[in-house]
Amino acid sequence: MDRWWRRSKGVNQTLVATAEDAPPATDLAFDALYRECRDDVYAYVASLLRDGPAAEEVTAAAFERAYRKRGRWDPKRGERRAWLFGIARNAALDELRRRGRQAELAADPEDLSATAAPHESAEQSARRLAVAAGLSRLDPRERELIALKFFAGLNNSEIAAVVGVSESNAGTKLHRAVTKLREACDGAD
């Protein structure tokens, strides 16, 4: 390694690549996280709130909160996606508290049926309605697990971090929720 007294003599110009224009690493990481999770976060929040405009507002607020805290994320405390969904979960629950509304996980079945594709078969449509009905019969916490897994696409480790349980416990609960959903779908028939 060069020491100051070993530096070349006669060099009167130093070329330095300025990094001022380059965005900080935290901004880049946040940008990547946003692009990866935008729709997932919205889906999860919308599932919790069952209100499109409110879901948009809460999703934006969650991303803004995450943006402001982006420098404080600690890799030792979990995955970045889990961290973001934790923020989104708190924002959504705060909104629910504020409005005093009970969480409803599933989207409105009527809305879903209204948006059914024209080429969709009757059997497919009936199956989707049955699943939506089954979701509505689940316990809210189980519905949240389903939303985190299938709407947000989190793995068991990330779900555990978001809801604050161990990974094995999250897996067990999720398996139980899926089983109950299937039973509920069959019962809905």
Next chain:
Amino acid sequence: MEPINENELFQALEELRPQPRPDFAAELDARVAAGFPRRSRLPRLSPAAALNRLRSLKPRHALVPAGGLVAAMLIALVVALSQAGSSSDDALISGDSTTAEMHSESSGGGERFAEPGEGFAEPKAVTPFSEESAGVAESLAEEQQHQPLAGQQQHFDGSGPYVRGADDLTNLKNRAIERSSQITLGTEPEQVGKASSEVFDVVHDYRGVVLSSRTSDGSAAHAEAKFELLIPSGKLGDAMAGFSRIGEVRSRHEETDDITAPTVSTGEQLEDSRARIDSLLGQLSEAETESEREAVERELRGERSRAAALQASLDNLERRASLSRVSLRIVGGEGISNDEGGAWGIGDALDNAGNVLGVAAAVTLLALAVLAPIALVALLIWLGRRTYLRRSRQAALG
């Protein structure tokens, strides 16, 4: 419908997944690209704008910074007060230099210091002061009649030169004043022996008496000398000035006690007693019977004994007035100022560093004492709020 299998379930859930509106997605993309400008990037405020913003703060929000400001001011006040206290302590502690100043002045004004004793009671004879020789009679006489007219104590802590007032001088004429002094000198541990011999020289120069002396050589912690001296009162000032030149004056204490009343009273009683003896002698020569002579002789013996006791008491009182008792102590090592010793050195640097660290530790302790309860309360509030939030969020979920 057939029972739903796992794949069909997952496919149905995928179809049920809510999707954001394209407009919302585009708007959010733009906000993220801009870095949420309205909230996350605060504009630089001008002083006026900052003031307006402060004014617009809700009282609840202004409470925290105001509390912090008040706490900071309190801490600053406590620190300032403690510093003021410590600086006054330092002034007392650093009396060495001022004491040295006093020493030089008093040595210059030594004659003035000696004036009060002059003309009062020049010692008739310099004899060792003996506590035993005082006798019971002196104690009795003192107990009955010794009511000090003006007991005075003067401490010399180096705060200024010793100058006795003119009124004192006139009042002290023809009065019997008992004076005693304590002086502590500081010197290097290896110089204690030399200083002790100089003490003897000064005592000899002023025709004083060394009642007792004890000198211990050795390390700084043990090098010490103690003297109990009798110095003629008329030369006490000069002698004290001489002692002050031996070493660094650490402390000086002067005490005066007016013993005029017991001296006068004892003298009068002695005169009465002598008159009584003369009278008894006259009676004895005129006694006609044996029994009468024996009675007069018995009374005469008692009166002579009383006169002897009174004489002893009077002698002792006069000795106390003519000879001043001086307790002199020489200590080695500790606290010797380096003003005379030369440049500021490693030891001084370590001392100063220790002092600075001590002050820093004290200030930190004070700050902790103020901040710790505030922090504890804030922590409890934060924990309580967090617990409440968590529970209410769980309740909101169902």
